[in-house]
Amino acid sequence: MMKIETAPRLDNEQIERNFREIAPALTEAEARFEANRCLYCYDAPCTRACPTHIDVPAFIKKIASGNLIGSARVIFDANPIGATCARVCPVDVLCEGACVEGTLMEKPIEIGRLQRYATDYVMREGRQVLRAGEPNGKSVGVIGSGPAGLSCATYLARLGYAVTVYDRKPLAGGLDTYGMAEYKMPQLVSTDEAAQVERLGVEFKLNTEIGKDISLEELEKTHDAIFVGAGLGATARLNIPGEDLEGVYDALEFIERIKTRDWRNIPIGRTVAVVGAGNTAIDAVTQAKRLGAERVLMIYRRSEREMPAYEYEYELAKQDAIEFCWQTAPVEILASNGNSRVSAIRCVRMELTEPDSTGRRSAKPVPGSEFDIPVDMVIKALGQTKRKEFLKSIAGLELDQSGRVIIDKESMQTGNPKYFAGGDCVNGGREAVDASQMGKLAAAGIHQYLTGERVEFAGARIPLHEETQDVKAH
Ligand SMILES: Cc1cc2nc3c(=O)[nH]c(=O)nc-3n(C[C@H](O)[C@H](O)[C@H](O)COP(=O)(O)OP(=O)(O)OC[C@H]3O[C@@H](n4cnc5c(N)ncnc54)[C@H](O)[C@@H]3O)c2cc1C
Ligand code: SF4
Numbered sequence: 100m101m102k103i104e105t106a107p108r109l110d111n112e113q114i115e116r117n118f119r120e121i122a123p124a125l126t127e128a129e130a131r132f133e134a135n136r137c138l139y140c141y142d143a144p145c146t147r148a149c150p151t152h153i154d155v156p157a158f159i160k161k162i163a164s165g166n167l168i169g170s171a172r173v174i175f176d177a178n179p180i181g182a183t184c185a186r187v188c189p190v191d192v193l194c195e196g197a198c199v200e201g202t203l204m205e206k207p208i209e210i211g212r213l214q215r216y217a218t219d220y221v222m223r224e225g226r227q228v229l230r231a232g233e234p235n236g237k238s239v240g241v242i243g244s245g246p247a248g249l250s251c252a253t254y255l256a257r258l259g260y261a262v263t264v265y266d267r268k269p270l271a272g273g274l275d276t277y278g279m280a281e282y283k284m285p286q287l288v289s290t291d292e293a294a295q296v297e298r299l300g301v302e303f304k305l306n307t308e309i310g311k312d313i314s315l316e317e318l319e320k321t322h323d324a325i326f327v328g329a330g331l332g333a334t335a336r337l338n339i340p341g342e343d344l345e346g347v348y349d350a351l352e353f354i355e356r357i358k359t360r361d362w363r364n365i366p367i368g369r370t371v372a373v374v375g376a377g378n379t380a381i382d383a384v385t386q387a388k389r390l391g392a393e394r395v396l397m398i399y400r401r402s403e404r405e406m407p408a409y410e411y412e413y414e415l416a417k418q419d420a421i422e423f424c425w426q427t428a429p430v431e432i433l434a435s436n437g438n439s440r441v442s443a444i445r446c447v448r449m450e451l452t453e454p455d456s457t458g459r460r461s462a463k464p465v466p467g468s469e470f471d472i473p474v475d476m477v478i479k480a481l482g483q484t485k486r487k488e489f490l491k492s493i494a495g496l497e498l499d500q501s502g503r504v505i506i507d508k509e510s511m512q513t514g515n516p517k518y519f520a521g522g523d524c525v526n527g528g529r530e531a532v533d534a535s536q537m538g539k540l541a542a543a544g545i546h547q548y549l550t551g552e553r554v555e556f557a558g559a560r561i562p563l564h565e566e567t568q569d570v571k572a573h
Contacts (some may be wrong), residue, residue: 152558232259247328247522250534250538341432368476510544
Protein backbone atom coordinates (compact mmCIF):
# COMPACT_ATOMS: atom_id res chain seq x y z
CA MET A 100 0.00 0.00 0.00
CA MET A 101 1.52 3.33 -1.06
CA LYS A 102 1.54 6.27 1.33
CA ILE A 103 1.67 9.84 0.13
CA GLU A 104 5.00 11.52 0.80
CA THR A 105 5.65 14.91 2.27
CA ALA A 106 7.25 17.07 -0.45
CA PRO A 107 5.58 20.43 -0.98
CA ARG A 108 3.18 19.91 -3.88
CA LEU A 109 3.39 21.74 -7.18
CA ASP A 110 -0.04 22.80 -8.28
CA ASN A 111 -1.80 20.53 -10.78
CA GLU A 112 -1.40 23.01 -13.61
CA GLN A 113 2.37 23.12 -13.12
CA ILE A 114 2.61 19.31 -13.02
CA GLU A 115 0.45 19.04 -16.15
CA ARG A 116 2.88 21.44 -17.85
CA ASN A 117 5.86 19.36 -16.67
CA PHE A 118 4.33 16.18 -18.10
CA ARG A 119 3.13 17.64 -21.39
CA GLU A 120 4.55 15.86 -24.46
CA ILE A 121 8.06 17.24 -24.99
CA ALA A 122 8.23 16.80 -28.74
CA PRO A 123 5.59 19.06 -30.29
CA ALA A 124 3.48 17.75 -33.17
CA LEU A 125 4.51 18.95 -36.64
CA THR A 126 2.26 21.49 -38.30
CA GLU A 127 1.08 20.76 -41.84
CA ALA A 128 3.67 23.13 -43.32
CA GLU A 129 6.48 21.63 -41.23
CA ALA A 130 5.43 18.09 -42.14
CA ARG A 131 5.35 18.87 -45.89
CA PHE A 132 8.72 20.66 -45.69
CA GLU A 133 10.31 17.76 -43.78
CA ALA A 134 8.76 15.15 -46.09
CA ASN A 135 10.14 16.99 -49.13
CA ARG A 136 13.68 16.78 -47.72
CA CYS A 137 13.55 12.96 -48.06
CA LEU A 138 15.70 11.53 -50.87
CA TYR A 139 13.45 8.42 -51.14
CA CYS A 140 16.51 6.19 -51.19
CA TYR A 141 16.39 2.85 -52.96
CA ASP A 142 16.88 0.00 -50.41
CA ALA A 143 16.52 2.72 -47.80
CA PRO A 144 18.82 2.38 -44.77
CA CYS A 145 16.09 3.75 -42.46
CA THR A 146 13.77 0.90 -43.48
CA ARG A 147 16.50 -1.62 -42.82
CA ALA A 148 17.31 -0.02 -39.45
CA CYS A 149 13.68 -0.03 -38.31
CA PRO A 150 13.06 -3.35 -36.53
CA THR A 151 9.57 -3.56 -38.12
CA HIS A 152 10.99 -2.50 -41.50
CA ILE A 153 8.33 0.09 -42.21
CA ASP A 154 8.69 1.34 -45.80
CA VAL A 155 9.80 4.77 -44.57
CA PRO A 156 10.30 6.46 -47.99
CA ALA A 157 6.82 5.26 -49.06
CA PHE A 158 5.03 6.71 -46.04
CA ILE A 159 6.99 9.96 -46.26
CA LYS A 160 6.21 10.33 -49.97
CA LYS A 161 2.50 9.99 -49.18
CA ILE A 162 2.77 12.78 -46.60
CA ALA A 163 4.46 14.98 -49.21
CA SER A 164 1.51 14.40 -51.57
CA GLY A 165 -1.06 15.00 -48.82
CA ASN A 166 -2.27 11.38 -48.64
CA LEU A 167 -2.21 10.95 -44.86
CA ILE A 168 -4.52 7.93 -44.78
CA GLY A 169 -2.32 6.12 -47.31
CA SER A 170 0.73 7.10 -45.30
CA ALA A 171 -0.72 5.74 -42.04
CA ARG A 172 -1.72 2.54 -43.84
CA VAL A 173 1.91 1.94 -44.88
CA ILE A 174 2.98 2.47 -41.25
CA PHE A 175 0.33 0.33 -39.52
CA ASP A 176 0.66 -2.35 -42.18
CA ALA A 177 4.21 -3.03 -40.95
CA ASN A 178 3.78 -1.96 -37.34
CA PRO A 179 0.37 -2.04 -35.59
CA ILE A 180 1.72 0.17 -32.81
CA GLY A 181 3.08 2.79 -35.20
CA ALA A 182 1.60 5.73 -33.27
CA THR A 183 3.33 4.63 -30.06
CA CYS A 184 6.62 3.91 -31.80
CA ALA A 185 6.53 7.34 -33.45
CA ARG A 186 6.93 8.79 -29.94
CA VAL A 187 8.98 6.25 -27.99
CA CYS A 188 11.40 4.66 -30.46
CA PRO A 189 15.06 5.53 -29.84
CA VAL A 190 15.16 6.94 -33.37
CA ASP A 191 18.76 8.21 -33.02
CA VAL A 192 20.01 4.62 -32.97
CA LEU A 193 17.32 3.23 -35.31
CA CYS A 194 15.74 4.81 -38.43
CA GLU A 195 17.01 8.38 -38.04
CA GLY A 196 20.47 7.15 -37.05
CA ALA A 197 20.67 5.42 -40.45
CA CYS A 198 19.29 8.35 -42.51
CA VAL A 199 21.53 9.43 -45.36
CA GLU A 200 20.51 13.08 -44.86
CA GLY A 201 22.09 12.84 -41.41
CA THR A 202 25.47 12.32 -43.11
CA LEU A 203 24.96 14.72 -46.01
CA MET A 204 23.21 17.58 -44.23
CA GLU A 205 24.05 16.72 -40.60
CA LYS A 206 20.34 16.59 -39.84
CA PRO A 207 18.44 13.36 -40.48
CA ILE A 208 14.82 13.46 -41.64
CA GLU A 209 12.57 13.56 -38.59
CA ILE A 210 11.08 10.14 -39.31
CA GLY A 211 9.53 9.67 -35.87
CA ARG A 212 7.70 13.00 -35.95
CA LEU A 213 6.49 12.42 -39.52
CA GLN A 214 5.23 9.00 -38.49
CA ARG A 215 3.40 10.66 -35.61
CA TYR A 216 1.92 13.25 -37.99
CA ALA A 217 0.34 10.58 -40.23
CA THR A 218 -0.78 8.17 -37.49
CA ASP A 219 -2.22 10.93 -35.29
CA TYR A 220 -4.29 12.10 -38.25
CA VAL A 221 -6.07 8.77 -38.76
CA MET A 222 -6.51 8.17 -35.04
CA ARG A 223 -7.91 11.64 -34.48
CA GLU A 224 -10.29 11.18 -37.42
CA GLY A 225 -11.25 7.67 -36.23
CA ARG A 226 -10.25 6.15 -39.58
CA GLN A 227 -9.64 2.39 -39.56
CA VAL A 228 -6.87 1.70 -42.07
CA LEU A 229 -6.55 -2.07 -41.51
CA ARG A 230 -9.29 -4.61 -42.22
CA ALA A 231 -10.14 -7.98 -40.61
CA GLY A 232 -10.02 -11.05 -42.86
CA GLU A 233 -12.90 -13.44 -43.64
CA PRO A 234 -13.40 -15.69 -40.57
CA ASN A 235 -11.41 -18.91 -41.07
CA GLY A 236 -12.97 -20.86 -38.18
CA LYS A 237 -9.79 -21.04 -36.11
CA SER A 238 -9.07 -19.39 -32.81
CA VAL A 239 -5.92 -18.07 -31.13
CA GLY A 240 -5.42 -16.96 -27.53
CA VAL A 241 -2.92 -14.17 -26.80
CA ILE A 242 -1.45 -13.84 -23.29
CA GLY A 243 -0.59 -10.16 -22.75
CA SER A 244 -1.81 -7.02 -24.49
CA GLY A 245 1.57 -5.29 -24.72
CA PRO A 246 3.18 -4.40 -28.07
CA ALA A 247 3.96 -8.06 -28.82
CA GLY A 248 0.42 -9.26 -28.06
CA LEU A 249 -1.30 -6.38 -29.88
CA SER A 250 0.84 -6.87 -32.95
CA CYS A 251 0.29 -10.64 -33.07
CA ALA A 252 -3.47 -10.17 -32.57
CA THR A 253 -3.66 -7.60 -35.39
CA TYR A 254 -2.02 -9.80 -38.03
CA LEU A 255 -4.05 -12.84 -36.97
CA ALA A 256 -7.31 -10.88 -37.17
CA ARG A 257 -6.29 -9.72 -40.64
CA LEU A 258 -6.00 -13.41 -41.61
CA GLY A 259 -9.50 -14.15 -40.30
CA TYR A 260 -8.66 -15.77 -36.94
CA ALA A 261 -10.94 -15.33 -33.93
CA VAL A 262 -8.47 -13.78 -31.49
CA THR A 263 -8.88 -13.30 -27.74
CA VAL A 264 -6.30 -11.21 -25.86
CA TYR A 265 -6.04 -11.83 -22.10
CA ASP A 266 -4.41 -9.33 -19.78
CA ARG A 267 -4.30 -9.17 -16.00
CA LYS A 268 -4.33 -5.37 -16.07
CA PRO A 269 -7.49 -3.25 -16.32
CA LEU A 270 -6.21 -1.41 -19.44
CA ALA A 271 -4.72 -2.90 -22.59
CA GLY A 272 -1.32 -1.90 -23.96
CA GLY A 273 1.20 -3.44 -21.52
CA LEU A 274 4.12 -1.15 -20.75
CA ASP A 275 3.07 1.20 -23.56
CA THR A 276 0.09 2.01 -21.35
CA TYR A 277 1.68 1.64 -17.92
CA GLY A 278 5.42 2.30 -18.37
CA MET A 279 6.16 5.05 -20.92
CA ALA A 280 6.94 8.45 -19.45
CA GLU A 281 3.89 10.70 -19.93
CA TYR A 282 6.02 13.51 -21.43
CA LYS A 283 7.09 11.07 -24.15
CA MET A 284 3.65 9.66 -24.77
CA PRO A 285 0.26 10.19 -23.12
CA GLN A 286 -1.47 6.97 -22.06
CA LEU A 287 -4.35 7.73 -24.43
CA VAL A 288 -2.18 7.03 -27.49
CA SER A 289 -1.58 3.48 -26.37
CA THR A 290 -5.17 2.76 -25.32
CA ASP A 291 -6.41 4.23 -28.63
CA GLU A 292 -4.07 1.89 -30.46
CA ALA A 293 -5.50 -1.07 -28.51
CA ALA A 294 -9.02 0.13 -29.43
CA GLN A 295 -7.93 0.07 -33.08
CA VAL A 296 -7.06 -3.61 -32.63
CA GLU A 297 -10.40 -4.24 -30.93
CA ARG A 298 -12.19 -2.73 -33.95
CA LEU A 299 -10.67 -5.55 -36.05
CA GLY A 300 -12.89 -7.90 -34.06
CA VAL A 301 -10.27 -8.95 -31.48
CA GLU A 302 -11.84 -9.71 -28.11
CA PHE A 303 -10.10 -8.34 -25.00
CA LYS A 304 -10.50 -10.08 -21.65
CA LEU A 305 -8.92 -7.64 -19.23
CA ASN A 306 -8.45 -8.08 -15.46
CA THR A 307 -7.90 -11.73 -16.39
CA GLU A 308 -4.71 -13.46 -15.36
CA ILE A 309 -3.82 -16.66 -17.14
CA GLY A 310 -2.73 -19.27 -14.63
CA LYS A 311 -4.99 -17.73 -11.98
CA ASP A 312 -8.37 -16.61 -13.34
CA ILE A 313 -8.17 -18.96 -16.33
CA SER A 314 -6.01 -22.08 -16.27
CA LEU A 315 -3.60 -22.99 -19.03
CA GLU A 316 -5.56 -26.23 -19.60
CA GLU A 317 -8.74 -24.24 -20.22
CA LEU A 318 -6.90 -21.88 -22.55
CA GLU A 319 -5.49 -24.81 -24.52
CA LYS A 320 -8.96 -26.34 -24.87
CA THR A 321 -10.41 -23.03 -26.12
CA HIS A 322 -7.78 -22.12 -28.71
CA ASP A 323 -5.99 -23.79 -31.62
CA ALA A 324 -2.75 -21.94 -30.82
CA ILE A 325 -1.49 -19.59 -28.10
CA PHE A 326 0.85 -16.61 -28.24
CA VAL A 327 2.79 -15.70 -25.09
CA GLY A 328 3.59 -11.99 -24.87
CA ALA A 329 3.76 -11.86 -21.08
CA GLY A 330 6.67 -9.40 -20.82
CA LEU A 331 8.87 -9.23 -17.73
CA GLY A 332 8.20 -9.15 -13.98
CA ALA A 333 8.68 -6.72 -11.11
CA THR A 334 11.81 -4.60 -10.57
CA ALA A 335 14.75 -6.60 -9.18
CA ARG A 336 15.37 -6.32 -5.42
CA LEU A 337 18.43 -4.50 -4.09
CA ASN A 338 18.98 -7.22 -1.47
CA ILE A 339 20.12 -4.78 1.19
CA PRO A 340 18.74 -4.10 4.69
CA GLY A 341 15.93 -1.55 4.91
CA GLU A 342 14.56 -2.31 1.47
CA ASP A 343 11.03 -2.80 2.80
CA LEU A 344 10.82 0.45 4.77
CA GLU A 345 8.03 2.92 4.07
CA GLY A 346 9.13 5.30 1.35
CA VAL A 347 10.96 2.67 -0.77
CA TYR A 348 9.29 2.08 -4.12
CA ASP A 349 9.63 -0.06 -7.19
CA ALA A 350 10.25 2.18 -10.24
CA LEU A 351 7.55 0.48 -12.30
CA GLU A 352 4.97 0.89 -9.56
CA PHE A 353 5.96 4.56 -9.24
CA ILE A 354 5.76 5.22 -13.00
CA GLU A 355 2.46 3.34 -13.24
CA ARG A 356 0.97 5.66 -10.62
CA ILE A 357 2.09 8.69 -12.65
CA LYS A 358 0.26 7.31 -15.70
CA THR A 359 -3.04 7.76 -13.83
CA ARG A 360 -2.36 11.56 -13.78
CA ASP A 361 -3.95 11.58 -10.31
CA TRP A 362 -1.24 14.04 -9.25
CA ARG A 363 -2.46 14.54 -5.66
CA ASN A 364 -2.14 10.85 -4.83
CA ILE A 365 1.25 10.08 -6.32
CA PRO A 366 3.98 9.56 -3.71
CA ILE A 367 6.87 12.04 -3.90
CA GLY A 368 9.61 12.92 -1.41
CA ARG A 369 11.63 16.11 -0.93
CA THR A 370 14.89 14.28 -1.58
CA VAL A 371 14.62 11.21 -3.75
CA ALA A 372 17.34 8.64 -4.48
CA VAL A 373 16.93 6.46 -7.56
CA VAL A 374 19.12 3.37 -7.68
CA GLY A 375 20.16 2.28 -11.20
CA ALA A 376 21.23 3.96 -14.43
CA GLY A 377 19.27 2.27 -17.22
CA ASN A 378 16.45 3.87 -19.17
CA THR A 379 13.90 3.04 -16.44
CA ALA A 380 16.11 4.77 -13.82
CA ILE A 381 16.43 7.84 -16.05
CA ASP A 382 12.66 7.90 -16.57
CA ALA A 383 12.19 7.66 -12.79
CA VAL A 384 14.60 10.51 -11.89
CA THR A 385 13.13 12.83 -14.51
CA GLN A 386 9.58 12.09 -13.44
CA ALA A 387 10.35 12.49 -9.72
CA LYS A 388 11.80 15.93 -10.44
CA ARG A 389 8.83 16.92 -12.60
CA LEU A 390 6.48 15.92 -9.77
CA GLY A 391 8.16 18.46 -7.51
CA ALA A 392 10.95 16.69 -5.59
CA GLU A 393 13.52 19.31 -4.52
CA ARG A 394 16.58 17.07 -4.97
CA VAL A 395 16.80 13.93 -7.04
CA LEU A 396 19.93 11.78 -7.01
CA MET A 397 20.77 8.94 -9.31
CA ILE A 398 23.00 6.33 -7.70
CA TYR A 399 25.06 4.11 -9.98
CA ARG A 400 27.87 1.68 -9.15
CA ARG A 401 29.87 2.34 -12.32
CA SER A 402 30.83 5.57 -14.09
CA GLU A 403 29.08 7.85 -16.58
CA ARG A 404 30.88 5.95 -19.37
CA GLU A 405 29.24 2.62 -18.49
CA MET A 406 25.80 4.08 -17.91
CA PRO A 407 23.31 1.99 -19.95
CA ALA A 408 20.72 4.76 -20.56
CA TYR A 409 20.42 6.43 -23.96
CA GLU A 410 22.28 9.69 -24.53
CA TYR A 411 19.13 11.73 -25.22
CA GLU A 412 17.46 10.43 -22.02
CA TYR A 413 20.59 11.37 -20.06
CA GLU A 414 20.56 14.86 -21.58
CA LEU A 415 16.97 15.32 -20.44
CA ALA A 416 17.88 14.28 -16.90
CA LYS A 417 20.77 16.78 -16.90
CA GLN A 418 18.42 19.55 -18.02
CA ASP A 419 16.15 18.62 -15.09
CA ALA A 420 19.08 19.20 -12.67
CA ILE A 421 19.41 15.60 -11.53
CA GLU A 422 22.48 14.93 -9.35
CA PHE A 423 24.49 11.91 -10.46
CA CYS A 424 26.36 9.84 -7.87
CA TRP A 425 28.76 7.80 -9.99
CA GLN A 426 30.76 4.87 -8.61
CA THR A 427 28.44 4.68 -5.65
CA ALA A 428 26.43 1.66 -4.44
CA PRO A 429 23.74 1.47 -1.74
CA VAL A 430 24.49 -0.87 1.18
CA GLU A 431 21.57 -0.08 3.52
CA ILE A 432 18.42 2.03 3.68
CA LEU A 433 18.05 3.67 7.07
CA ALA A 434 15.10 4.87 9.13
CA SER A 435 15.30 7.46 11.89
CA ASN A 436 15.03 6.14 15.46
CA GLY A 437 11.82 4.28 16.22
CA ASN A 438 10.46 5.06 12.79
CA SER A 439 9.65 2.77 9.86
CA ARG A 440 10.10 5.54 7.28
CA VAL A 441 13.19 6.07 5.16
CA SER A 442 15.51 8.80 6.45
CA ALA A 443 18.78 8.10 4.62
CA ILE A 444 20.54 5.79 2.22
CA ARG A 445 23.95 4.43 3.22
CA CYS A 446 26.30 4.07 0.28
CA VAL A 447 29.83 2.91 -0.39
CA ARG A 448 32.26 4.29 -2.98
CA MET A 449 33.16 1.91 -5.79
CA GLU A 450 36.36 1.55 -7.77
CA LEU A 451 36.45 0.22 -11.28
CA THR A 452 38.75 -2.58 -12.41
CA GLU A 453 40.64 -2.60 -15.72
CA PRO A 454 38.39 -3.50 -18.69
CA ASP A 455 37.95 -7.27 -19.26
CA SER A 456 38.10 -8.95 -22.70
CA THR A 457 34.64 -7.52 -23.54
CA GLY A 458 35.77 -4.01 -22.55
CA ARG A 459 33.52 -3.99 -19.47
CA ARG A 460 34.90 -2.71 -16.18
CA SER A 461 33.66 -4.27 -12.94
CA ALA A 462 32.98 -2.24 -9.83
CA LYS A 463 34.20 -3.20 -6.34
CA PRO A 464 33.61 -1.44 -3.02
CA VAL A 465 36.33 0.74 -1.48
CA PRO A 466 36.69 -0.54 2.13
CA GLY A 467 35.77 2.03 4.81
CA SER A 468 34.27 4.52 2.33
CA GLU A 469 30.65 4.30 3.58
CA PHE A 470 28.66 7.52 3.84
CA ASP A 471 25.01 8.45 4.39
CA ILE A 472 22.81 10.61 2.16
CA PRO A 473 19.67 11.96 3.89
CA VAL A 474 16.65 11.10 1.70
CA ASP A 475 12.96 10.58 2.31
CA MET A 476 12.20 8.42 -0.71
CA VAL A 477 14.10 5.67 -2.54
CA ILE A 478 13.14 4.30 -5.95
CA LYS A 479 14.57 0.96 -7.02
CA ALA A 480 15.25 0.86 -10.76
CA LEU A 481 17.60 -2.06 -11.32
CA GLY A 482 15.72 -3.56 -14.26
CA GLN A 483 12.93 -6.10 -14.41
CA THR A 484 13.08 -9.72 -13.32
CA LYS A 485 12.12 -12.59 -15.64
CA ARG A 486 8.76 -14.33 -15.22
CA LYS A 487 10.29 -17.76 -14.80
CA GLU A 488 7.60 -19.23 -12.55
CA PHE A 489 4.74 -18.47 -14.93
CA LEU A 490 6.69 -19.46 -18.04
CA LYS A 491 7.86 -22.73 -16.49
CA SER A 492 4.24 -23.63 -15.74
CA ILE A 493 3.66 -24.03 -19.52
CA ALA A 494 4.54 -27.65 -20.33
CA GLY A 495 7.33 -27.98 -22.87
CA LEU A 496 8.31 -24.28 -22.88
CA GLU A 497 12.08 -24.04 -22.58
CA LEU A 498 13.92 -21.15 -20.96
CA ASP A 499 17.56 -20.17 -21.34
CA GLN A 500 19.79 -19.65 -18.29
CA SER A 501 18.63 -16.10 -17.77
CA GLY A 502 14.94 -17.06 -17.98
CA ARG A 503 14.14 -15.99 -21.56
CA VAL A 504 11.81 -18.19 -23.61
CA ILE A 505 13.68 -20.15 -26.28
CA ILE A 506 11.98 -19.91 -29.68
CA ASP A 507 12.61 -20.81 -33.26
CA LYS A 508 13.72 -17.44 -34.70
CA GLU A 509 11.81 -17.88 -37.97
CA SER A 510 8.42 -18.97 -36.63
CA MET A 511 8.65 -17.85 -32.97
CA GLN A 512 7.41 -21.32 -32.02
CA THR A 513 8.42 -22.54 -28.55
CA GLY A 514 9.35 -26.05 -27.36
CA ASN A 515 5.60 -26.70 -27.04
CA PRO A 516 4.34 -26.60 -30.67
CA LYS A 517 1.00 -25.05 -29.69
CA TYR A 518 2.73 -22.07 -28.07
CA PHE A 519 4.49 -19.17 -29.80
CA ALA A 520 6.19 -16.32 -27.97
CA GLY A 521 7.66 -12.86 -28.50
CA GLY A 522 8.56 -9.52 -26.95
CA ASP A 523 10.39 -8.91 -23.68
CA CYS A 524 9.81 -12.46 -22.38
CA VAL A 525 11.89 -13.70 -25.33
CA ASN A 526 14.49 -10.95 -25.86
CA GLY A 527 14.95 -10.13 -22.17
CA GLY A 528 13.72 -6.53 -22.50
CA ARG A 529 14.39 -4.26 -25.45
CA GLU A 530 12.15 -1.73 -27.19
CA ALA A 531 8.45 -1.65 -28.01
CA VAL A 532 9.24 -1.80 -31.73
CA ASP A 533 11.19 -5.08 -31.28
CA ALA A 534 8.23 -6.61 -29.44
CA SER A 535 5.91 -5.50 -32.24
CA GLN A 536 8.08 -7.19 -34.87
CA MET A 537 8.18 -10.42 -32.88
CA GLY A 538 4.38 -10.41 -32.62
CA LYS A 539 4.20 -10.05 -36.40
CA LEU A 540 6.61 -12.94 -37.03
CA ALA A 541 4.70 -15.10 -34.53
CA ALA A 542 1.40 -14.45 -36.34
CA ALA A 543 2.99 -15.76 -39.57
CA GLY A 544 4.42 -18.72 -37.61
CA ILE A 545 1.01 -19.54 -36.10
CA HIS A 546 -0.66 -19.33 -39.52
CA GLN A 547 1.85 -21.74 -41.00
CA TYR A 548 1.45 -24.12 -38.04
CA LEU A 549 -2.34 -24.16 -38.36
CA THR A 550 -2.72 -24.13 -42.16
CA GLY A 551 0.67 -25.09 -43.64
CA GLU A 552 0.53 -21.83 -45.63
CA ARG A 553 3.36 -19.30 -45.61
CA VAL A 554 2.34 -15.67 -45.40
CA GLU A 555 4.58 -12.62 -45.59
CA PHE A 556 3.49 -9.43 -43.88
CA ALA A 557 4.90 -6.00 -44.70
CA GLY A 558 8.33 -5.62 -43.20
CA ALA A 559 8.78 -9.28 -42.31
CA ARG A 560 11.39 -10.08 -44.92
CA ILE A 561 14.54 -8.84 -43.18
CA PRO A 562 15.12 -11.11 -40.17
CA LEU A 563 15.31 -9.73 -36.63
CA HIS A 564 18.63 -7.92 -36.47
CA GLU A 565 19.34 -8.40 -32.81
CA GLU A 566 23.05 -8.73 -33.34
CA THR A 567 23.55 -5.48 -35.24
CA GLN A 568 21.24 -3.20 -33.34
CA ASP A 569 22.71 -0.88 -30.73
CA VAL A 570 19.71 -1.06 -28.45
CA LYS A 571 20.09 -0.94 -24.71
CA ALA A 572 17.98 -2.65 -22.08
CA HIS A 573 15.48 -0.75 -19.92
C1 LIG B 1 9.91 2.17 -17.49
C2 LIG B 1 10.05 1.69 -18.90
C3 LIG B 1 10.16 2.61 -19.92
C4 LIG B 1 10.27 2.19 -21.23
N1 LIG B 1 10.42 3.12 -22.20
C5 LIG B 1 10.53 2.73 -23.48
C6 LIG B 1 10.66 3.69 -24.51
O1 LIG B 1 10.73 4.90 -24.26
N2 LIG B 1 10.72 3.25 -25.79
C7 LIG B 1 10.62 1.90 -26.10
O2 LIG B 1 10.62 1.57 -27.29
N3 LIG B 1 10.53 0.97 -25.15
C8 LIG B 1 10.48 1.34 -23.85
N4 LIG B 1 10.38 0.41 -22.87
C9 LIG B 1 10.39 -1.03 -23.25
C10 LIG B 1 9.02 -1.50 -23.76
O3 LIG B 1 8.01 -1.01 -22.92
C11 LIG B 1 8.97 -3.01 -23.82
O4 LIG B 1 10.04 -3.49 -24.61
C12 LIG B 1 7.66 -3.50 -24.43
O5 LIG B 1 6.54 -2.99 -23.74
C13 LIG B 1 7.61 -5.02 -24.40
O6 LIG B 1 6.40 -5.46 -24.90
P1 LIG B 1 5.78 -6.88 -24.49
O7 LIG B 1 4.50 -6.96 -25.22
O8 LIG B 1 6.78 -7.93 -24.67
O9 LIG B 1 5.54 -6.79 -22.90
P2 LIG B 1 4.71 -5.79 -21.98
O10 LIG B 1 4.56 -4.46 -22.58
O11 LIG B 1 5.35 -5.88 -20.65
O12 LIG B 1 3.27 -6.47 -21.92
C14 LIG B 1 3.07 -7.70 -21.28
C15 LIG B 1 1.61 -7.78 -20.86
O13 LIG B 1 1.33 -9.12 -20.44
C16 LIG B 1 0.45 -9.08 -19.34
N5 LIG B 1 0.58 -10.36 -18.64
C17 LIG B 1 1.69 -10.91 -18.12
N6 LIG B 1 1.43 -12.12 -17.60
C18 LIG B 1 0.11 -12.35 -17.79
C19 LIG B 1 -0.78 -13.42 -17.45
N7 LIG B 1 -0.34 -14.53 -16.83
N8 LIG B 1 -2.07 -13.32 -17.78
C20 LIG B 1 -2.55 -12.19 -18.40
N9 LIG B 1 -1.75 -11.15 -18.73
C21 LIG B 1 -0.44 -11.22 -18.45
C22 LIG B 1 0.93 -7.88 -18.56
O14 LIG B 1 -0.08 -7.38 -17.69
C23 LIG B 1 1.27 -6.89 -19.67
O15 LIG B 1 0.19 -6.07 -19.99
C24 LIG B 1 10.28 0.79 -21.54
C25 LIG B 1 10.17 -0.15 -20.51
C26 LIG B 1 10.08 0.29 -19.21
C27 LIG B 1 10.00 -0.73 -18.11
S1 SF4 C 1 8.82 2.29 -35.96
FE1 SF4 C 1 10.38 3.40 -34.82
S2 SF4 C 1 12.35 2.74 -35.74
FE2 SF4 C 1 10.68 2.17 -37.17
S3 SF4 C 1 10.58 3.93 -38.64
FE3 SF4 C 1 9.07 4.30 -36.98
S4 SF4 C 1 10.12 5.57 -35.44
FE4 SF4 C 1 11.69 4.66 -36.80
